[in-house]
Amino acid sequence: MSKYIGEIMLFTTAIIWGSGFAFSAISLDYFTPYQILAIRFSVGVLILSIIFYNRLKHIKKSTIKRGFILGFLLYLAFLLQTVGLQYTTPSKNAFITAINVVIVPFIAFFMDKRKVDKFELSGAFLAIIGIGFLSLQLSVADINVGDLLTLGCAFGFAYQIYYTAKYVKDEDPILLTIVQMGAAALFAWLFVLAKGEVDFSLEWKGVLSTLYLGIFSTTLAYCFQTMAQKFTSETKTAIILSTEALWGMVFSVIILSEVLTGRMIIGAALILTAIILAETKPDFFKGKSLEDIKEIK
Template identity: 30%
Template sequence: MNTKALKADSLLLITAMIWGAAFVAQRMGMDHVGPFTFNGVRFALGALALWPLILKKPGRLTWGGDLPVFFQKRPVLWGGALTGAVLFFGATFQQVGLVYTTAGKAAFITGLYVILVPLVGLFWGYRLAWGGWVGAFLALLGLYFLSVTEELTLSPGDLLELLGSFFWAGHVLILGWLSPRIDVLRLAAAQYVACAILSLATALWLEPITIQGLTGAAVPILYGGIMSVGVAYTLQVVAQREAPPAHAAIILSLETVFAALTGWLILDEVLSARSLLGCVLMFAGMLFAQLKS
């Protein structure tokens, strides 16, 4: 492995660690503020964290000539609104689910979007290779061992995380369609702003927002906004210029493992033997889906 690839893999590993630990930060934040407040402030900080990169990277102010007509005049605005709305639902199900489930389980169930993307893509005319079907089977089997009880029911938190994974899959597919046509950094910042507005508007309606609560949740919110969004996103963009796609797929999948580890170290979350078997099967399914699809 050459030096550039090794450096890129190291940056991707740091990215996976940051994202994994973010699940713990999100759980800790729920001790002080509601899920919509947490997401609203977090994504607002994420947009601000990307702003210096946008200013440093001059780009065209108009894009998207091959987009639908209503996108063409303000493609970043409309693209950000669309992806931000889907992001809002994915982040909402994830954050509310974390009130009722562990950080490790939330990470593995959220990671199912890796399996769902090619499956949903079938309706868009994509073909799914054998690895995708094997991955889907392993992930479904893993979900059974991780979350389904002997009474064949899902806990409320795990169900919310599962619903959220469908929105994460949709988010990936929409980004895959928009990213080649719109400046990526501006699109990312626009979707974070849209998600922040939707989250804060919902928080004002459903949740009490207090200075005391925001102060108590300051560290988790700062981590979720600046580290998870700003720093990790930047590291990913830099690293994937040099990292082979197979390396990136494997290393970024470790986000789920780091979430389980940090949940155990910081929150004393312990997975049963049955749940650990589910995690192993789901992780194997994710790898198959990414590397063999």
């Protein structure tokens, strides 16, 4: 039963994150990217600190150090994602972000010399082709800067996932999450003050959208992910969470009335196929060499 509870929590997380792309787009009409991140991370760390107050008494120096590293990576990824959303559509922003699950194995290869198998390599190439369908125009001069920023965000999230996997082995996941959120909030407020963006809108639509990001997309979603991974394998976790891109497109159509083009649909399908191929490694090809696969063809 706990296995299914974990999977339900992960699907809930993916749906919440998917909806977050549309609410981020709404929030950008009232706040700057720096203000949005400052609010959402502050809300996240405040709620988590209140709920898990007793655990804070047992926090370690290593947790604070590692949490700050994760917080910096998390803030950087969200900053690139949110700024990128100013120049691209929510659905493209969602799908390009999702390729972080394909990037992670390559980071592990360069950092830990872990082997990258043929499925991960094939998935990476498919993802690149998919991004081309989503983003590239007829000339280099027409490349959307928002898509490039979002691609940088995917790398940021990939590094955050990689280091989280390393650190969580020796740390309390909840405390690590709280420090991570706190560090991200600190970086966010430093940027807000440095840019002098201290005047915040009080328009209810913008406030509610940003609070949604803080309460649901940040606090609830990250808690669900942490708890769910106690019951679900890493591969299945990555597959389920990667569906946030699909939900991002769905909510963009429902909430923002975004019109999808044929290129976007093809690109989205290729990226989702890349993610699934890289993470599931179909049973039909397991244990077969490249020569065996050529013979099958």
